Amino acid sequence: MSDDKTPPQITDSHCHLDFPDFEGQLDGIITRATEAGVTRMVTICTRLRNEPAVRAIAEAHEPVFYAAGTHPMSAAEEPMAQVDDLLALADHPKFVGIGETGLDYHYTSDSAERQQQSLRIHIEAAQRSGLPLIIHARAADEDMARILAEEHANAPYACVMHCFSSGAELARVALELGFYLSMSGIAAFPKSRELRDIFAAAPVERILVETDAPYLAPPPHRGKRNEPAYTAHTARVGAELFGLDYADFAARTQANFDRLFAKAAAYRAAA
Structure with a gap:
């Protein structure tokens, strides 16, 4: 574990910097992240009508990249995404991913069919x-495992299971498809032993780290607003899980991010 003034570099692969929780505070948020070694952040647009505001954050802050899609919990109330619209967004040099999209039946199972339709549209845009x-x-x-596998058989695509907190079977299917699992603060919660076991059984070459800020702050900040700097706390838990020192785990997750988010890696290399 390093206490140097220049901590190992890591990437917050998923946060929401456009949310009201961060309004007027982004300069400080990004400074604290950089001081903690979090030198890149991917901020996620969850409603396509908000894409201009999310894009503006990425354009204004060098360490920030962005992605956009329709969150499954919003699928019933938002216009259906169109493949061509998502592809047009992908022309932006800092637009690095499609989503977030997916399925959420916890609160919004009544829109399952529309969620599935939206998911397949986003998959086509990724393909x-x-x-x-x-x-x-x-x-x-x-349903998640079935649709991901069906569409991958039609045409391959890359994918990260963001904030992974599902069961071992979905993790198995995702890993078999070549996908990545992302650790959020949930993996650091004391009662998440079963989830940590799922991560520990995965190849370290398929692990990313994230905050999902402003949600799911890891200990010692649990219950407070999350922010990208706290990726380091989750990454330290990840290092312990894989029996690696923090610098080694950080370097491996950086390599994983660069492999999956190749556009962000290329932008960084050209900067």
């Missing part, structure tokens, strides 16, 4: 753009 798909999955493991 055609070559950008990774960003998946939200909750209480929908069976």
